[in-house]
Amino acid sequence: MEALSDEIIMQKVTEGNLDLLRILFDRHHKHVYNYLYKMCGDTMLSEDLTQDVFYKLIKYRESYKGGVFVSWLFSIARNNLKTHFTRHQKYHDPIEVLAYKKTEEIRERDEEYAQLQNALNQLNAQERELIILNRYNEIRYEELAEIVNSTPGAVKTKVSRVMKKLREIYLELN
Amino acid sequence: MNKEVYKQFIAEIPDYLEGKLSPERRVQFEHCVDYFPECKSELEAYKKLVHNLKKENPVPTDRLRANFEEALKLEKSKEAKVVPLEPKRNNWATNFLKIAASVALLIASYQTGRIMQMEKSNQDLAGLLEQSKLDKQMAMLSLMENQSASKRIQGVSFISEFPNPDQEIMAALAERLLQDENDIVRYNAFEALAEFTTTDFVKEVFIKSLKKEKNPSIQIGIIQSLTKIQEKKAIGPMQQLLEQEDTQPFVKNEIELALPKII
Numbered sequence: 001m002e003a004l005s006d007e008i009i010m011q012k013v014t015e016g017n018l019d020l021l022r023i024l025f026d027r028h029h030k031h032v033y034n035y036l037y038k039m040c041g042d043t044m045l046s047e048d049l050t051q052d053v054f055y056k057l058i059k060y061r062e063s064y065k066g067g068v069f070v071s072w073l074f075s076i077a078r079n080n081l082k083t084h085f086t087r088h089q090k091y092h093d094p095i096e097v098l099a100y101k102k103t104e105e106i107r108e109r110d111e112e113y114a115q116l117q118n119a120l121n122q123l124n125a126q127e128r129e130l131i132i133l134n135r136y137n138e139i140r141y142e143e144l145a146e147i148v149n150s151t152p153g154a155v156k157t158k159v160s161r162v163m164k165k166l167r168e169i170y171l172e173l174n
Numbered sequence: 175m176n177k178e179v180y181k182q183f184i185a186e187i188p189d190y191l192e193g194k195l196s197p198e199r200r201v202q203f204e205h206c207v208d209y210f211p212e213c214k215s216e217l218e219a220y221k222k223l224v225h226n227l228k229k230e231n232p233v234p235t236d237r238l239r240a241n242f243e244e245a246l247k248l249e250k251s252k253e254a255k256v257v258p259l260e261p262k263r264n265n266w267a268t269n270f271l272k273i274a275a276s277v278a279l280l281i282a283s284y285q286t287g288r289i290m291q292m293e294k295s296n297q298d299l300a301g302l303l304e305q306s307k308l309d310k311q312m313a314m315l316s317l318m319e320n321q322s323a324s325k326r327i328q329g330v331s332f333i334s335e336f337p338n339p340d341q342e343i344m345a346a347l348a349e350r351l352l353q354d355e356n357d358i359v360r361y362n363a364f365e366a367l368a369e370f371t372t373t374d375f376v377k378e379v380f381i382k383s384l385k386k387e388k389n390p391s392i393q394i395g396i397i398q399s400l401t402k403i404q405e406k407k408a409i410g411p412m413q414q415l416l417e418q419e420d421t422q423p424f425v426k427n428e429i430e431l432a433l434p435k436i437i
Contacts, residue, residue, distance in 0.1 A: 016253070033233075033234045034232070116223065116227065163188060171219050
């Protein structure tokens with residue numbers, strides 16, 4: 001069962017084998033969590049949103065109509081994040097709190113990672129998302145194009161452009 | 175270092191790391207790394223960036239898995255209790271049509287079944303009747319051939335079972351009338367045949383019998399039957415009987431009464 005592709009497993013889930021959702025959770029929850037964490041920089045929020053992604057996976061399993069599973073999963077994650085930001089725009093944390101959080105995170109994690117996170121934070125949300133999905137989650141251009149509603153060619157060009165930009169920021173910070 | 179070459183070197187870093195450069199470009203690229211420290215540090219920085227990007231970062235707490243398991247359990251219990259049915263719109267007209275169609279189907283199939291059953295039982299019955307008729311005929315014919323006179327009488331009396339006896343039965347009865355040594359058998363055969371006096375076959379048989387029959391009861395019976403149908407061919411044998419010495423006087427009397435009736 002472990003060797004089956006995500007798509008076949010998800011197909012079986014829609015047919016009623018709910019236990020197989022565990023395999024999909026095991027395979028992907030860290031990726032989803034890290035994507036969300038890199039996008040928002042908040043561990044608690046990332047965990048809540050990840051949880052919500054998998055709740056939705058359970059609840060809306062029947063709306064899966066074939067297609068690449070990761071694309072579907074990350075589309076849900078992406079929408080979750082978007083909904084969260086639109087809903088909470090007016091309740092933004094005061095700037096001091098954000099700054100405090102940042103220093104705390106740096107202390108907790110190793111320096112290099114913090115540098116990278118800082119570099120990522122200087123990209124705009126769209127650029128950051130592409131890099132995280134492509135470079136960190138290793139989602140291929142075809143699927144990435146599906147997630148962000150674009151073409152594989154356009155996505156590839158964008159990713160290499162953003163990579164260059166990120167590298168420059170990263171080098172500056174170093 | 176040439177600025178253009180440096181720019182190209184930087185642009186080729188991702189492809190180099192992914193092994194997508196052509197062999198010639200690869201050699202040139204590695205040449206740059208070996209000879210220019212800035213190229214080397216650039217490549218190292220990029221590698222570190224990619225490496226850091228792929229690093230497993232913060233890990234979610236166990237709470238995530240626990241909550242997922244709980245949600246899954248809840249969903250499974252729901253699944254077990256409720257059979258998910260597509261909510262169907264209750265359109266009374268389509269429902270009515272559905273019911274009407276089912277009723278029509280029910281009636282139609284019942285009728286078809288009934289007719290088929292009836293046809294089949296009719297066929298069966300016809301077959302059975304045919305079979306029993308044949309059996310009776312067989313019994314009748316074989317009884318008439320029996321050694322015992324009473325069995326032969328029984329066989330002859332079977333004629334009541336055949337409203338339209340076939341040639342075989344008629345022939346067998348005629349044979350009894352003409353050949354049987356027993357008076358009662360002959361009389362019964364006569365009675366059986368008397369029902370069919372109008373047929374030419376029976377007329378012939380009666381006339382033949384009249385010529386040789388000695389039993390007065392049968393003689394009288396035949397004379398009366400033939401007189402009733404005004405059979406002219408009977409006049410000859412009747413006159414013969416009148417002339418015969420051994421004819422009973424009351425038979426002669428009967429003939430004398432009968433002859434004027436046959437015009």
